[in-house]
Amino acid sequence: MIEWIGNTMKPVHKAKVAVDFLGEKEIFKARQFHMSLPEYRETPLQGLDTLANLLGVAGVYVKDESYRFGLNAFKVLGGSYAMARYLAQKLDQDISEMPFPVLTSPQTRNQLGEITFTTATDGNHGRGVAWTARHLQQKAVIYMPKGTARRRLENIRAEGAEAYITDLNYDDAVRLSAENASKYGWVIVQDTAWEGYYDIPTWIMQGYGTMAAEALSQLKRQGIEKPTHIFVQAGVGSLAGAVQGYFASLFGNERPITVIVEANRAACLYKSVSIGDGAPHFVGGNMDTIMAGLACGEPNTIGWEVLRDYSDLFVSCPDWVSALGMRMLASPLGRDPRIVSGESGAVTAGLLNVIMRDKGLKQLKDKLKLDRNSRVLLFSTEGDTDPVKYASIVWGGEYPAPQYA
Numbered sequence: 001m002i003e004w005i006g007n008t009m010k011p012v013h014k015a016k017v018a019v020d021f022l023g024e025k026e027i028f029k030a031r032q033f034h035m036s037l038p039e040y041r042e043t044p045l046q047g048l049d050t051l052a053n054l055l056g057v058a059g060v061y062v063k064d065e066s067y068r069f070g071l072n073a074f075k076v077l078g079g080s081y082a083m084a085r086y087l088a089q090k091l092d093q094d095i096s097e098m099p100f101p102v103l104t105s106p107q108t109r110n111q112l113g114e115i116t117f118t119t120a121t122d123g124n125h126g127r128g129v130a131w132t133a134r135h136l137q138q139k140a141v142i143y144m145p146k147g148t149a150r151r152r153l154e155n156i157r158a159e160g161a162e163a164y165i166t167d168l169n170y171d172d173a174v175r176l177s178a179e180n181a182s183k184y185g186w187v188i189v190q191d192t193a194w195e196g197y198y199d200i201p202t203w204i205m206q207g208y209g210t211m212a213a214e215a216l217s218q219l220k221r222q223g224i225e226k227p228t229h230i231f232v233q234a235g236v237g238s239l240a241g242a243v244q245g246y247f248a249s250l251f252g253n254e255r256p257i258t259v260i261v262e263a264n265r266a267a268c269l270y271k272s273v274s275i276g277d278g279a280p281h282f283v284g285g286n287m288d289t290i291m292a293g294l295a296c297g298e299p300n301t302i303g304w305e306v307l308r309d310y311s312d313l314f315v316s317c318p319d320w321v322s323a324l325g326m327r328m329l330a331s332p333l334g335r336d337p338r339i340v341s342g343e344s345g346a347v348t349a350g351l352l353n354v355i356m357r358d359k360g361l362k363q364l365k366d367k368l369k370l371d372r373n374s375r376v377l378l379f380s381t382e383g384d385t386d387p388v389k390y391a392s393i394v395w396g397g398e399y400p401a402p403q404y405a
Contacts, residue, residue: 002354006313007311016310022249027209027212040069043067047222057374059375061219062341063380075125077207079189116141117186118177120142125191143176145295150165189204194301212243213246230243236268236303237307241305261315265287265295268296272304273314291343293382325345326346326393340383354401
């Protein structure tokens, strides 16, 4: 079942949490840093006009992150910016004075000495950390949860990092990484926050803001001031919080209607909203879902506060919704462009399709005010990062969708 809940929580401290740290000024810094990387290119914003017509909306726009830096996923945006901010701080410099060529110069390397970065990851984030560490001529040690696809491990090792698949779930792998960072003097680069660990997760969220800023700029070039709706997927909530915070900072009460989408076996944000006391709540266990990038049971407290105070609705989705989205994007209608979207990237496309076509979800459609005037922005956050699984779903028909009511 697809389960959903509207956000009726009031801000914990009467006033909503500030989102200036995700505002235009800070995201501009992140985007300028990313633009200093030699591999930087805006990823495409694909307009799916035929799909929009079928679903009965004015537009569907998909930000295709499979093109990001040749790494097949968006995650490198957060890790690279956080690592750069850490190094700039270590050198007592502002990040605006430390573009990538300066950070990678022999002089800077001699000043910094040898640094080891570490993180826990399902694949995409760790690959981005490893890629950045290699460019910075530093070391990386990566821990992965049990059940991780071997291809994702090999992709990280190909960037020169030490990488291991553990027998732990994601959240326990994070704890292992943090323990070893403390033990060996490493720097942990994690997109979730805990007591005493806030700077790096904040910088990671700001790095993700580059993607949101690009998307808005691309829409404006098409004469669209802003989307009416944003569907964004969430694991710990760092990406979702970054997107939500950026648009809330720009548009205030006129911001787009935002839907936060999770895998039902790791729906910690949905659970938190359902309990409704304003605090983040955890989901434990194996969190066995094909949406590996969303298989996180403990919210990032920074992202949670933004989502709690600004997001409109939260949805918990079974795996077949993501599989449906993958097949839709891989086999487009009419002249719509093909998008290779992985398990964690396609769930929002699948959900939008079901909401608009399943009579059983009419109440949800009405709640979101989705109609012929709606322009919906989606983020396909990864390509086929596990090619074997991708083929099994898209070609083999694994996780079939039920018939619409």
